[in-house]
C-alpha cells in the first residue's frame with residue numbers, strides 16, 4: 001500500500017470499510033479479510049469484496065450500507081461494489097473426511113415429526129440457490145419422502161447416463177434426489193435397518209451431484225437408524241434443528257440436539273417454525289403454540305437461534321403446489337423470513353472451522 005493511501009481519502013475509505021461489521025456474520029470486513037481490492041476511478045470508489053456466504057441477493061443492501069459508512073467518514077465517493085462469494089468447505093466429524101465435490105453437507109433435522117423440516121430444507125436450498133450458490137437437496141426421509149412433491153417433480157424419474165451414477169433432477173436451480181423419485185409412491189415400503197442405511201449412503205454416493213457448495217439433507221424425524229448412519233458415515237458440516245414452540249416439540253428438539261452432540265456432528269442452530277400464526281385473510285398475528293421457546297432452548301443449549309418462521313397457510317399451499325415460498329413469494333414477509341434464516345445459517349457455518357485438509361498441501365513421503 002502506498003504511503004499516500006494511508007493518509008489520503010483512499011486510506012480513510014479503506015479504514016472505514018474494514019471496520020464495517022456485517023450484520024449477518026457479525027464480523028468486520030477486516031476480520032473476514034473480505035476487502036480484496038480498493039481503488040479510485042475519478043469520483044468513483046471501486047471496492048472488490050468477497051464474503052464467505054452466498055451473496056446474490058445482498059449487493060444493493062451492502063452497497064447502501066457501505067455508502068452510508070463512507071458518508072459518515074466524510075467521503076463523497078460513489079461506491080461501486082464488486083461482490084463475490086467464496087464458500088469454504090468446513091470441518092466435519094473428526095472420524096470422517098469431507099466429500100470431494102460437496103463442500104458442505106447441511107442436515108435439517110428435528111426430534112419430533114411434522115414440525116416443518118422438509119419445508120425448511122427446501123426453502124433453505126432454494127434461497128441459497130437463488131443467491132448464486134451451487135446447491136443440492138437430498139431427501140433422506142426414506143419412509144415418507146416429500147421433496148418430489150414440494151419441488152414439483154412428482155412422477156419424474158432421474159436417469160443414468162453411464163448405468164452407474166444417477167443424474168439428479170433439477171428444480172429451480174437445485175439438484176434434487178429422493179428415494180421418492182426411484183420407487184412407486186403407491187407401493188407400501190417395507191424397509192429393514194440395513195436397507196435404510198444403505199439407501200441413504202447410496203443416494204448420496206451414487207448421485208452425480210457435481211460440484212456443490214451446499215448439499216441440504218432433509219432428514220426423517222427422530223433419532224433412529226438414518227440419523228445414526230448420517231452421523232457415522234456422512235461428513236456433515238452442520239445440522240439445523242427445527243422445532244415448533246410447543247413444549248413437546250421443544251423437548252424432542254433437545255433430544256435431537258443431544259444426539260448430534262453425542263455423535264459429534266456440529267449443530268449450527270435452532271429454527272422455530274410455526275412461531276406466529278398469520279391470518280391469510282386479515283394478517284392478524286397470534287402465537288398459537290406459545291412464544292420464545294426456540295430461542296430459550298438455543299440459549300440453554302449454547303447454540304445459535306437461527307430465526308423464526310410464521311405459521312402461514314400460504315407456506316403450506318406453496319410447498320404442496322410444488323413452488324415453495326422461496327420461489328413463489330421471495331419478497332413477501334414469509335419469503336423474507338426464509339431468506340433471513342438462510343443468511344443466518346450460512347453465516348453460522350462461515351464462522352465455524354474450515355476443513356483443514358484443504359488448507360495445507362498433502363505431504364507424501366516417498367519410499368526410496
Ligand SMILES: Nc1ncnc2c1ncn2[C@@H]1O[C@H](COP(=O)(O)OP(=O)(O)OP(=O)(O)O)[C@@H](O)[C@H]1O
Pocket residue numbers: 110112113114115116117118119120141144146219220221273274309310311312313314315316317319320
Ligand atoms: N411455517 C409453516 N406454515 C404453514 N404450514 C407449514 C409451515 N411449515 C410447514 N408447514 C406444513 O406443515 C406440514 C408438515 O411440514 P413438513 O412436511 O415440512 O414437516 P416435516 O418435519 O418434514 O414432517 P415429517 O416429520 O413428516 O418429515 C406440511 O403440510 C407443510 O406444508
Ligand SMILES: [Mg+2]
Pocket residue numbers: 117118119141146218219220
Ligand atoms: Mg419431512
